[in-house]
Amino acid sequence: MNADAQIRMTAATEQEGRSAKLSLNGLAKQYGSVHALRPMDLNVATGEFLTVLGPSGSGKTTLLQLIAGLAEPTAGRLLIDGQDHTWTPAHKRSIGVVFQNYALFPHMTVRENAAFPLEMRRVPRGELERRVAAALEMVGLSTLRDRFPTELSGGQQQRVALARCFVYQPALILMDEPLGALDRKLRETMQIEIKRLHRDTGATIIFVTHDQEEALAMSDRICLMNHGRIEQLGTPQEIYEHPATLFAADFIGISNVLHGRFGPAGLETADGTLALPPGTAGSGEAALTIRPEHVELRPDGALRGRVTESVYAGSEFRLVVTLGSGATLVVRRSSGQAVPHLGEEAALGWAPERARLLFS
Amino acid sequence: MSGVAIEVAAAPRRRRDAIWLALPGLLFLAAFLVLPSLGLLSLSLTDDDTGAWTLHAYQRALGVPVYTRIISNTFWIALQVTVLCLLIAYPLAYWLARLPARRQRIMALLVLLPLWTSALVKNFAWLVLLGRNGIFAEALRALGMEAPPDLLFNRATVIFAMTHSMVPLAAVSMLSVMTQLDPRLTQAAGTLGASRVTAFWRVYLPLSMPGVASAGLLVFIGGLGYFITPALLGSPRETMMGQAIINQVQQMDNLVFASALSALLIAAALASCLVYDRVFGLSRMTGGGSQSRSARSLIRRTGLWLTRVASTLFGALSEVSAGLLGGHRFAWLLTAYAVVVIAVLVLPILALIPMAFTSAEFMSFPPPGFSLRWFEEYMNSPVWTSATLRSFGIGAATAVVTMTLATLAAFGLARSASRLTPFAFLLFMTPMVIPSIVVGVALFQLFARLGLIATDLGIMLGHVVHAMPIAFVIVLATLKSHDWRLDQAAATLGANRPRVFCRVTMPLIRGGLVAGLIFAFLSSFEELTVALFIGGGLRSTLPKQMWDDVILQVSPLLVAASVVVIVVVTALFMLAELLRPKAGRRA
Numbered sequence: 001m002n003a004d005a006q007i008r009m010t011a012a013t014e015q016e017g018r019s020a021k022l023s024l025n026g027l028a029k030q031y032g033s034v035h036a037l038r039p040m041d042l043n044v045a046t047g048e049f050l051t052v053l054g055p056s057g058s059g060k061t062t063l064l065q066l067i068a069g070l071a072e073p074t075a076g077r078l079l080i081d082g083q084d085h086t087w088t089p090a091h092k093r094s095i096g097v098v099f100q101n102y103a104l105f106p107h108m109t110v111r112e113n114a115a116f117p118l119e120m121r122r123v124p125r126g127e128l129e130r131r132v133a134a135a136l137e138m139v140g141l142s143t144l145r146d147r148f149p150t151e152l153s154g155g156q157q158q159r160v161a162l163a164r165c166f167v168y169q170p171a172l173i174l175m176d177e178p179l180g181a182l183d184r185k186l187r188e189t190m191q192i193e194i195k196r197l198h199r200d201t202g203a204t205i206i207f208v209t210h211d212q213e214e215a216l217a218m219s220d221r222i223c224l225m226n227h228g229r230i231e232q233l234g235t236p237q238e239i240y241e242h243p244a245t246l247f248a249a250d251f252i253g254i255s256n257v258l259h260g261r262f263g264p265a266g267l268e269t270a271d272g273t274l275a276l277p278p279g280t281a282g283s284g285e286a287a288l289t290i291r292p293e294h295v296e297l298r299p300d301g302a303l304r305g306r307v308t309e310s311v312y313a314g315s316e317f318r319l320v321v322t323l324g325s326g327a328t329l330v331v332r333r334s335s336g337q338a339v340p341h342l343g344e345e346a347a348l349g350w351a352p353e354r355a356r357l358l359f360s
Numbered sequence: 361m362s363g364v365a366i367e368v369a370a371a372p373r374r375r376r377d378a379i380w381l382a383l384p385g386l387l388f389l390a391a392f393l394v395l396p397s398l399g400l401l402s403l404s405l406t407d408d409d410t411g412a413w414t415l416h417a418y419q420r421a422l423g424v425p426v427y428t429r430i431i432s433n434t435f436w437i438a439l440q441v442t443v444l445c446l447l448i449a450y451p452l453a454y455w456l457a458r459l460p461a462r463r464q465r466i467m468a469l470l471v472l473l474p475l476w477t478s479a480l481v482k483n484f485a486w487l488v489l490l491g492r493n494g495i496f497a498e499a500l501r502a503l504g505m506e507a508p509p510d511l512l513f514n515r516a517t518v519i520f521a522m523t524h525s526m527v528p529l530a531a532v533s534m535l536s537v538m539t540q541l542d543p544r545l546t547q548a549a550g551t552l553g554a555s556r557v558t559a560f561w562r563v564y565l566p567l568s569m570p571g572v573a574s575a576g577l578l579v580f581i582g583g584l585g586y587f588i589t590p591a592l593l594g595s596p597r598e599t600m601m602g603q604a605i606i607n608q609v610q611q612m613d614n615l616v617f618a619s620a621l622s623a624l625l626i627a628a629a630l631a632s633c634l635v636y637d638r639v640f641g642l643s644r645m646t647g648g649g650s651q652s653r654s655a656r657s658l659i660r661r662t663g664l665w666l667t668r669v670a671s672t673l674f675g676a677l678s679e680v681s682a683g684l685l686g687g688h689r690f691a692w693l694l695t696a697y698a699v700v701v702i703a704v705l706v707l708p709i710l711a712l713i714p715m716a717f718t719s720a721e722f723m724s725f726p727p728p729g730f731s732l733r734w735f736e737e738y739m740n741s742p743v744w745t746s747a748t749l750r751s752f753g754i755g756a757a758t759a760v761v762t763m764t765l766a767t768l769a770a771f772g773l774a775r776s777a778s779r780l781t782p783f784a785f786l787l788f789m790t791p792m793v794i795p796s797i798v799v800g801v802a803l804f805q806l807f808a809r810l811g812l813i814a815t816d817l818g819i820m821l822g823h824v825v826h827a828m829p830i831a832f833v834i835v836l837a838t839l840k841s842h843d844w845r846l847d848q849a850a851a852t853l854g855a856n857r858p859r860v861f862c863r864v865t866m867p868l869i870r871g872g873l874v875a876g877l878i879f880a881f882l883s884s885f886e887e888l889t890v891a892l893f894i895g896g897g898l899r900s901t902l903p904k905q906m907w908d909d910v911i912l913q914v915s916p917l918l919v920a921a922s923v924v925v926i927v928v929v930t931a932l933f934m935l936a937e938l939l940r941p942k943a944g945r946r947a
Contacts, residue, residue, distance in 0.1 A: 090550035091554050091558075103548035120554050
């Protein structure tokens with residue numbers, strides 16, 4: 001990179017840094033020889049709901065701890081509102097954190113938990129009481145204000161954690177798998193609750209999860225992480241429809257992957273040569289992914305296999321077709337369409353433009 | 361289906377609640393702890409000559425100046441020692457709790473080792489080290505100070521040595537609470553705007569208070585019954601109730617008066633337990649369940665107010681000091697402090713070892729030459745060898761009996777849903793909160809009637825009472841960490857009950873059981889009080905023999921005996937620690 005380009009790039013990041021709530025410039029964390037977080041650049045816009053998605057060990061929690069100031073980076077800079085906060089201690093960052101298991105103070109009541117951050121900020125008594133009451137009202141816990149956290153259900157504890165976080169109106173809120181301990185129904189309720197709080201307060205929220213459905217449902221943008229670095233960054237739709245890598249495709253829930261090598265007629269797989277999507281080319285190894293709803297049962301299909309599983313899921317049938325090589329493809333058929341029986345032969349095909357070519 | 365006999369399974373008998381497994385242990389404690397204690401109480405209320413009810417013994421204890429001074433001495437010293445122990449042990453435990461797991465285990469060993477070294481050996485070490493020819497006197501002389509100051513036989517030394525004896529107990533009690541605190545709570549306080557100092561005072565300290573309280577309770581009750589330190593290192597002015605009780609039993613033959621003094625000790629111990637229970641709930645210490653707290657209770661509000669004041673005060677102080685010293689954190693200061701405390705805990709014990717190999721006739725430091733003569737003398741003395749063998753024998757028997765009772769009880773209580781469980785639990789822990797001198801006297805008056813005085817069986821029975829809580833706690837902790845679903849899994853895989861026990865349960869809890877055996881053995885091996893009362897002059901255990909000797913004179917032979925004790929204790933202790941299942945060490 002020449003000096004000129006370097007200057008232009010620095011200018012660009014600074015420009016971005018100013019408009020962004022949070023900017024990470026090459027932020028990294030290394031434990032001995034283990035890269036918990038590889039140098040990372042990320043800008044989060046004011047008011048954005050960004051989900052950090054990834055499997056365990058992908059660096060999500062490290063990233064969150066670095067932003068919150070609970071761990072110190074080994075390289076890079078962290079800007080909040082354009083100000084360098086890389087070395088600011090946690091208690092001076094004014095970032096709200098909702099912990100994985102809530103970290104409610106067991107020796108304090110609900111009210112005292114919610115009042116704690118205001119006391120730390122020396123908020124006058126009257127205003128403190130008013131704001132605590134409002135925060136508890138907001139999460140529907142006004143009647144439980146004198147209970148201790150251990151006397152509450154999981155969902156109620158979660159609400160206390162939210163109240164304790166929102167009560168001091170932090171402009172940036174980090175949530176570390178806040179819904180992980182809740183059952184499915186409660187989780188969906190709380191997802192809606194958090195979205196509502198996000199809308200009402202206008203806070204910037206960074207939400208960590210390993211649940212791709214949660215990520216797709218809640219976010220403005222998703223930051224997909226793997227092995228301590230960003231795998232893909234984009235809107236839920238971009239990531240779901242245009243996964244950039246095989247990992248992204250797999251993690252977001254796309255199971256139909258066919259590996260092969262480039263040949264003169266397309267991608268040569270163990271089950272036959274597949275047409276490449278228009279406008280793609282390459283050499284060496286690659287894979288084609290195709291979403292289940294785009295796979296069609298048609299006699300002229302390029303792939304042949306046998307139906308090995310047939311699952312009725314209300315609105316649709318899900319068929320698993322095992323190909324000659326042992327690879328499997330999932331096919332969706334709306335209810336009402338003819339469905340081959342278990343053990344029958346099936347020929348599969350799709351419009352080439354529906355498939356995506358990915359390199360591992 | 362016709363022709364196939366349908367087997368109707370017999371309706372299962374209603375399964376009895378598992379609490380009956382605790383019955384043998386409960387009966388044992390009823391017979392050898394509760395009944396003799398009640399016997400003691402009734403004895404203290406009788407007239408020695410006529411047998412009529414009287415308060416005479418109490419009038420004497422609370423009316424005669426000699427005794428009121430002893431009683432006030434006892435409470436005052438116990439209180440001072442408790443406060444000192446808490447102040448010294450808290451930073452140590454705090455430091456230990458924050459170490460990485462591996463280093464914490466090593467460092468905790470250095471605290472646990474002095475905990476398991478008998479008070480007799482520790483105090484004897486001070487007697488030797490602080491004596492006229494001891495290390496300190498020599499060091500002072502080397503520094504050019506002519507007349508060595510009076511290091512022994514004064515109140516400060518008594519308080520220092522008692523504190524030294526009990527700091528490990530306090531630190532371990534606190535550590536067990538601190539290691540269970542969720543580190544994310546202080547982190548959370550940080551993200552909510554609390555500085556480290558504020559987070560400590562507002563979150564960490566209040567949450568660690570149950571550990572402080574149980575440490576205080578155990579140290580105070582232990583201190584009340586102490587007699588070794590004031591007897592060895594104190595002057596007559598430091599006489600405590602324990603000594604008076606021994607004196608009344610052994611010299612004055614006045615069991616009634618000894619009973620009255622013991623009853624006063626029990627009353628004090630129970631009163632401290634009640635105070636503790638009012639504030640924290642006894643269930644906290646015993647690990648039990650229910651908590652009934654009120655958000656508006658006075659004690660709680662006072663506590664919160666105090667931590668708030670402290671946090672404001674120290675927060676301001678730390679800001680000032682950070683301003684002056686450029687924000688440098690004092691982490692190294694805490695480490696240095698902890699290292700010094702641990703060194704003071706361990707060094708006196710280690711210092712005894714070279715002195716056992718002296719070639720001199722009398723104690724002196726440094727030893728003039730190397731020699732094994734004192735060990736030879738020890739081995740060739742029938743008194744010492746028989747005492748040593750008796751200690752091993754009684755220790756082994758105690759370990760087996762205690763563990764049988766404790767294991768059955770722990771199994772029963774771990775699996776019981778009965779409402780009696782907490783009471784059974786309390787009874788098993790009771791020997792811990794009754795000064796052992798009281799147990800000694802109580803058993804003495806019971807065994808005197810049963811003809812068990814000066815018998816090995818008598819000593820062993822007393823030692824089982826003494827060892828019961830630690831064995832029970834170890835087994836219970838092991839069983840609580842055991843995953844009973846594994847047993848269920850084995851059953852669904854076709855194993856019958858005995859095979860489930862042999863193939864799944866036993867291999868998983870074996871480490872805990874062996875550790876329990878070892879610690880029960882150690883409890884007996886080092887026990888002095890019961891042996892002092894029950895053993896009489898004929899049946900000496902090793903600690904009893906050392907006690908008898910140390911009262912007469914300090915000789916290198918005694919140091920050699922102490923080293924034998926230290927080696928046995930250290931070896932067994934290390935073995936137990938190695939075998940003990942480590943919490944959280946799951947594959």
